[in-house]
Amino acid sequence: MQRSVYHSQSIQAWEQRWFAQQNSSLGLMQQAAWTISQQLIEPFNKNKIQKIAIWCGQGNNAGDGYYIAAFLKQHGFHITVYAAELGQSLDLKQAVQYALLNRVDIQSIDYLLSENANHQEIPTFDCHIDALFGIGLNRMLDQKWQSIIHLFNSQIGLKIAIDIPSGLHANTGRALPCAIQADQTFTILGYKAGLFTGQGKEYVGKLHLVSLIPIDTELKPLAYLSSEKIVLPKRQAFGHKGSYGHVLVVGGHTDMGGAVIMSAEAAFHAGAGKVSVVCHAKHHQAILARSPNIMVRDINALDEKTIQHLLTQIDAVCFGMGLGRDEWAEHVYLEWFNLLNQNSHLEVVLDADGLWFLAKHPQQLNPHVYATPHSGEAATLLGCKPADVEQDRIVAIHNLQQKYAGQWVLKGA
Incomplete structure (x- = not known):
C-alpha cells in the first residue's frame, strides 16, 4: 500500500480548493480539533492522563489547540492553555471565545518567560500538547520562540504535536533551529515531507494521520511511502544456487x-x-x-x-x-x-x-x-556543499536525477 507525501504548499492549495467549494476554514479547524480530541479521549482515560497543558501560538494551528482544549474540557479533563499574543485571524479569535465559553483556563506564555516567573512553579501536567506553529513556518525562530520550545521540551509528561512539531520545517525536516520533541504527532489532511526527511524523525514520534476531507486528485504527491515489507521469495525445493x-x-x-x-x-x-x-x-x-x-x-x-x-x-x-x-x-x-x-x-x-x-x-x-550517494557524495556530484544537500534532501535528489538520469537513493533520513 502506497501513501502519498505532499509539499506544504500542496496541502495549502488543497485547503484553498476545499474552501472555494463553500466550505469554511473555521469548520475545517473545528473538524480537525474534534477528530483529534476523539482519538485522545480513550488513551488518556486508559493511561490516567487528566491534567493537560495546551500551548497555543498565533495562527490557525493555535486555533486547533483552543478547540481541542474546549472539547477535552467537555469530557472532564483538567485543561490549561498557555497562550501567545493573539494574531489577527478571525477564526483564531472565535476559537479562543469557544474555549473561554467552556471555562478553559488560559494563561500567558509571555509570563512564563518573564523575570517574575519561576519555572519551578509551573504545575506538573500529565500531557503537553503543542499548537504553537503549523506548516507555514519557514524562518528561523527568534530567541523568544526558541525559549518557549525549550521550556516545552523540559516539561515532564507525554508530549503531542498538532500537525507538525513546532519549529520543524514542513518540507525539509530541518529544525529552525530547534523543535518540539514530540512523543506523538497528529498530522492533518496529508503527510508532509518534513515528517520523514532531514531531522524530522527525531522530533515526530509516533505519527497519526487525520484525513478529514477527500483527497484532491489534482494534487501530485511529492513522494510515496510504501508500507510493504521486503520479503525474500520462498526458495523452491528443486532450486539450486544458479536459480x-x-x-x-x-x-x-x-x-x-x-x-x-x-x-x-x-x-x-x-x-x-x-x-x-x-x-x-x-x-x-x-x-x-x-x-x-x-x-x-x-x-x-x-x-x-x-x-x-x-x-x-x-x-x-x-x-x-x-x-x-x-x-x-x-x-x-x-x-x-x-x-x-x-x-x-x-x-x-x-x-x-x-x-x-x-x-x-x-x-x-x-x-x-x-x-x-550519501550527502557528501551527492554534494560532490552537484557541485555544492553537504550542508546544502541536507538543507533540502528532496530537492537534492531531484537535482541528481535531472542532471544524471538513472535511479537515485540518497542515504540517510
Whole structure:
C-alpha cells in the first residue's frame, strides 16, 4: 500500500480548493480539533492522563489547540492553555471565545518567560500538547520562540504535536533551529515531507494521520511511502544456487578489501544464489577465509573481452566499493562502467568511489543504474556543499536525477 507525501504548499492549495467549494476554514479547524480530541479521549482515560497543558501560538494551528482544549474540557479533563499574543485571524479569535465559553483556563506564555516567573512553579501536567506553529513556518525562530520550545521540551509528561512539531520545517525536516520533541504527532489532511526527511524523525514520534476531507486528485504527491515489507521469495525445493541470481562486486583497491567483502556478504543476505568479487588479488585469501562461498577474480587479469564475457553470466553488479581514486582506479572505472551503463540486461548499483568518478566524468545513467550517494557524495556530484544537500534532501535528489538520469537513493533520513 502506497501513501502519498505532499509539499506544504500542496496541502495549502488543497485547503484553498476545499474552501472555494463553500466550505469554511473555521469548520475545517473545528473538524480537525474534534477528530483529534476523539482519538485522545480513550488513551488518556486508559493511561490516567487528566491534567493537560495546551500551548497555543498565533495562527490557525493555535486555533486547533483552543478547540481541542474546549472539547477535552467537555469530557472532564483538567485543561490549561498557555497562550501567545493573539494574531489577527478571525477564526483564531472565535476559537479562543469557544474555549473561554467552556471555562478553559488560559494563561500567558509571555509570563512564563518573564523575570517574575519561576519555572519551578509551573504545575506538573500529565500531557503537553503543542499548537504553537503549523506548516507555514519557514524562518528561523527568534530567541523568544526558541525559549518557549525549550521550556516545552523540559516539561515532564507525554508530549503531542498538532500537525507538525513546532519549529520543524514542513518540507525539509530541518529544525529552525530547534523543535518540539514530540512523543506523538497528529498530522492533518496529508503527510508532509518534513515528517520523514532531514531531522524530522527525531522530533515526530509516533505519527497519526487525520484525513478529514477527500483527497484532491489534482494534487501530485511529492513522494510515496510504501508500507510493504521486503520479503525474500520462498526458495523452491528443486532450486539450486544458479536459480537465484549471480551478483558481481567490483572494487577493492590494494588497501580497501573490506568494502568488497561486506558488499559480497550483503548480496548473499539479500538472497543472491551466487556472488563473485573482482578485486586486487591480494584480497582473495581474506575473502575466501571469511566466506568460502564467494568466487574471486583478479581485476588486473581481465581485459575488455573477458569482462564482456563475464558480464553475460551476471544478473546484477555492485560497482565502486573500495575502488580508490588514483590513476589505477580511474582506469578501472573507465574500462568497466561504460560497459555496465550500456548493458541493459544488468541491474547496476553505483556507489562509493564509483560516484566520485561519475562526478569527474559526467554521463547520463541508464534506467537500470541505481546510484546510492550519501550527502557528501551527492554534494560532490552537484557541485555544492553537504550542508546544502541536507538543507533540502528532496530537492537534492531531484537535482541528481535531472542532471544524471538513472535511479537515485540518497542515504540517510
